[in-house]
Amino acid sequence: xxxxxxxxxxxxxxxxxLLLSTTSPIQSCSPAERSSLLDFKSNLNEPYLKILDTWxxxxxxxxxxxxxxxxxxxxxxxxxxxxxxxxxxxxxAGRTGFMTGSLSPSICQLNRxxxxxxxxxxxxxGEIPSCITSLSNLRILDLIGNQIxxxxxxxxxxxxxxxxxxxxxxxxxxxxxxxxxxxxxxKHLDLSNNRxxxxxxxxxxxLKMMSRALMNRxxxxxxxxxxxxxxxxxxxxxxxMNExxxxxxxQLGTMPVLSTLNLxxxxxxxxxxETLLRNTGLNIVNLSHNNLNGCIPDVFGPKSYFTxxxxxxxxxxxxxxxxxSSVRYIGHMDMSHNHLCGSIPTGLGFDHxxxxxxxxxxxxx
Numbered sequence: 001x002x003x004x005x006x007x008x009x010x011x012x013x014x015x016x017x018l019l020l021s022t023t024s025p026i027q028s029c030s031p032a033e034r035s036s037l038l039d040f041k042s043n044l045n046e047p048y049l050k051i052l053d054t055w056x057x058x059x060x061x062x063x064x065x066x067x068x069x070x071x072x073x074x075x076x077x078x079x080x081x082x083x084x085x086x087x088x089x090x091x092x093a094g095r096t097g098f099m100t101g102s103l104s105p106s107i108c109q110l111n112r113x114x115x116x117x118x119x120x121x122x123x124x125x126g127e128i129p130s131c132i133t134s135l136s137n138l139r140i141l142d143l144i145g146n147q148i149x150x151x152x153x154x155x156x157x158x159x160x161x162x163x164x165x166x167x168x169x170x171x172x173x174x175x176x177x178x179x180x181x182x183x184x185x186x187k188h189l190d191l192s193n194n195r196x197x198x199x200x201x202x203x204x205x206x207l208k209m210m211s212r213a214l215m216n217r218x219x220x221x222x223x224x225x226x227x228x229x230x231x232x233x234x235x236x237x238x239x240x241m242n243e244x245x246x247x248x249x250x251q252l253g254t255m256p257v258l259s260t261l262n263l264x265x266x267x268x269x270x271x272x273x274e275t276l277l278r279n280t281g282l283n284i285v286n287l288s289h290n291n292l293n294g295c296i297p298d299v300f301g302p303k304s305y306f307t308x309x310x311x312x313x314x315x316x317x318x319x320x321x322x323x324x325s326s327v328r329y330i331g332h333m334d335m336s337h338n339h340l341c342g343s344i345p346t347g348l349g350f351d352h353x354x355x356x357x358x359x360x361x362x363x364x365x
Contacts, residue, residue: 029074034060036109037067037076044101044124049089051081051097065089068115075112083120083145102126103148108134119166120145127151128167133158142166144190149173152196157182166190168214173197176215181206192238193217200239205230216240216262224263226251238262240286248272248287253279264288264310272311274299284308288334291315296335298323307331314338317364320345333357339364 041055051065060076061069068078083097090096099121107116108131116132118124119142127150128143138159148170156165157179165183168190175198176191186207196218204213205227213231216238223246224239235257244266252261253275261276264286271294272287280303288310295318296311304327312334319342320335334357341363 029059029061029069033076033110034058036106037064039106040079040104043104044099046097046099046121048095049093049097051089070112073112076110077112078115078117079107079110079113080115080117081119081121082117083122096120098122099124103129103143105129105131108132111135112137114138114161115140117142118146119143122146124148128153128172130155135159136161138162139185140164143170144168146170151175152177152180152191154179156180159183161185163209164188167194168192170194175199176201176220180204183207184209186210187233188212190214191218195219197221199223200225202227204228207231208233210234211257212236214238216242218242220244222246224249224252224268228252229255232256234258236260239266241265243267245269248276248292250275252276253282255279256281258282260284262286264290266290268292270294272297272316277304280304282306286310287314288312289314293317295319296321296340300324300327302326302328305329306333308333310334311338312336316340320358336360 037055037060041052044052046052054063054065060067061074066079066081067076069075070077083099100123102125108129113135114137116138117140122145124146126148128148130153133153133155139161141162142164144166149172151174152172154177156177160182162183163185165186172194173196176196178201181201181203187209189210192214199222200220202225204225208231210231211233213234220242224244226249229249229251234255237258240262247270248263248268250273253273259281261282268290269292272292274297277297278299283305284307286308292314296316298321300321300323309330316338320340322345325345333353336357336359338361340361344358
């Protein structure tokens with residue numbers, strides 16, 4: 001018996017199915033990547049929320065907590081595990097996360113990985129696997145809020161697509177690797193609250209895309225590289241609570257978008273650059289607890305707008321600048337514990353300031 005030819009619409013549908021089956025094959029999950037993830041999991045212990053208990057079965061792209069895959073290749077693109085989250089799991093439990101263990105080098109087998117976030121778990125120890133620098137697609141490395149120790153991998157500069165490097169609030173020691181200046185795509189650098197020593201790399205100014213550079217609460221020594229001023233997109237620079245010496249580069253005052261500058265609690269000396277206090281874009285300036293000397297530059301004006309200006313605990317002398325009376329606004333000002341003389345300026349910008357802002361000045365000219 002002859003079989004009737006399919007109707008034109010049916011034939012078109014069959015042709016389309018054949019085309020899809022040859023051009024868009026369904027990708028299955030990689031056994032090698034699944035094995036790497038399970039090895040990564042085996043080095044971690046999260047006893048309260050049990051989020052890693054979801055890492056079961058063959059299909060790690062579906063319902064494995066924190067795992068995201070490329071929809072075309074089914075290869076792992078992102079691991080995002082945050083111990084402080086608004087995820088319903090955390091809200092329902094009414095607690096933040098706590099995880100112990102270490103970061104397994106098996107993570108380095110996920111060569112399509114773009115995001116690695118293992119943050120705010122408080123109890124993760126061990127070192128950053130040095131092989132992490134082989135993940136050429138990595139864009140975000142966020143390990144904040146753990147107890148990670150050891151050094152920053154020396155070849156960190158190989159990650160030329162990296163935009164976020166956040167290692168804050170750990171126990172990392174050693175120097176800032178010189179290769180870090182090769183991270184030309186870096187926008188956010190946070191190394192704060194560690195045990196990092198040595199000097200800031202001289203060519204830190206190569207990081208032209210950076211908008212935040214936070215290296216406070218470490219043991220950094222040496223001077224502030226003047227090349228920092230060539231990072232024209234930098235809005236937030238925090239080098240406070242280190243052991244930095246030398247003078248404040250006057251070039252910092254020429255930075256077009258710098259709004260927050262914290263250099264307090266160092267061993268900086270020399271005079272305050274005029275350019276710094278003349279920069280009307282700077283809103284927060286903290287130079288307190290240093291060895292700065294000379295007079296405070298009399299360069300304020302009606303466009304000056306400070307939410308915070310702290311020059312306390314230095315060796316500043318002379319009179320309080322009269323031009324301070326003309327500033328647009330000062331939210332908090334502290335000039336105490338210096339050697340300043342003369343009367344306190346008056347004006348609308350000073351009506352809310354307390355007398356303690358000028359205490360313990362013994363008037364040395």
